[in-house]
Amino acid sequence: MADKQPVNSLAEQVMARLIADIRGGRLAPGTRLPTEQALTTELGVSRTVVREAVAALRADGLVVTRRGSGAYVADPAAGPFRIASPRAPSLPDILDVMELRLAVEVEAAALAAERASRRQLATIRTAWRAIDAALLRGEGAVAEDFAFHRAIAEATGNDQFPRFLAYLGSHVIPRQSVRLDVDTPAQRRLYLERIQAEHAQIVAAISDKDPSEARRAMRDHLTRSLERYRTLAGGIRNGRR
Amino acid sequence: MADKQPVNSLAEQVMARLIADIRGGRLAPGTRLPTEQALTTELGVSRTVVREAVAALRADGLVVTRRGSGAYVADPAAGPFRIASPRAPSLPDILDVMELRLAVEVEAAALAAERASRRQLATIRTAWRAIDAALLRGEGAVAEDFAFHRAIAEATGNDQFPRFLAYLGSHVIPRQSVRLDVDTPAQRRLYLERIQAEHAQIVAAISDKDPSEARRAMRDHLTRSLERYRTLAGGIRNGRR
């Protein structure tokens, strides 16, 4: 009863097999993969199963099908990006993702400082005040914090930044609230206020249109956050180097 | 003949319909979506089509199915990240992706400077020399250049960096070779040698375990590359701010 996924469906097995063939290079991009009938006889499954596996691969962008002609291995560039180890992400995994997030956000802050329109700047300030408001109400401000960071990403004018951040955020942010619960309310309040002070520096730098200062402030902010997690990890992964 | 995709298959239509229902909020996360039979009667298609559409959705991580129970809308966090506009990426799109790449690579260089093992350092130097060798042979060095950047990403010790870079790279790198063809061989050689000089600074900084210098060198390198593209874009998108 330890492992819960004994490869449930046949379709998944076939899919795994085909993915292995593609990623392993046995099926080069552009080549036609075996016909459905060939796969049914070779793998000993029904055509339904094969078709479902191929449909899944097509959804992942790994193959394209042409009716009457066959299914072809797509350009590998078409595949999506997934955070590694979607099941049971360990704390080291989360730290890795947070480092990636730091990289993107630091640059986002700088670009925002260069490019933010007045309207975008106002949105950032509003999001910042919303965190204040939540703190005054004595609440956590996870959602508000996320909105603040997203506002900065949107101010870059580059749609890739908010999109990627939203993707990363959905993997990282939820754990933060867990961490806060271990503190006493007083500690927690102090912690949140310090974070808000860091936020203030970021807002100031962006308002001043000072990219390098925005970079420094955002890096400080996220590095501290990262360090807090790293001490949590503690013995699990002490020195990586 | 302008548009070539008149929504080929029924399965795709059903899939689009379901995606719209999910993203539109009509099917909240965790709720069960209609049974296959309900969908067949409602949409007037066979169960085969419905099953294929659901299989595609499951491959995209939008739904999970439980045999004997039903299909459920998955947590949106499970979905993969895709670069926007997979079809016909325009030059501004590429610039956006390159900015994202810059953000990640600058930080990767710094982390590599902090953490690279001797073995990883050696790999980086080898990759760098491979570029030299290709240049001496009078060839372009697109693959070697990519390997060089990947070696740095791997030296971070954080698996997310090389993974993400590989994903981005497959979207950005291929175009570089196109650009080079417009120059004369002499210009081209000069250009490649200058790039190699920039690479040398990066290698030196990482060898010296100097993160901030590594950041600067990598930022310079990629910013120049970005600028070259931006001038190409020219009138298309001149001032973004």
Place this chain on the structure above:
DNA sequence: GGCGGTGCAGTTGTCAGACAACTGAAGACC
């Protein structure tokens, strides 16, 4: 009444066979 076991309707997973729509190429025709 409470509680555990049993059976059943409902649902997804798989199989089998058939036909429609389309492709690519070989062969027929001029």
Place this chain on the structure above:
DNA sequence: GGTCTTCAGTTGTCTGACAACTGCACCGCC
């Protein structure tokens, strides 16, 4: 030689059936 037709092969869709499993109501037992 060039064009047209035909045809085997392939994917897309439909239909019907059965297996495997789930959730729940029902029933008997204590």
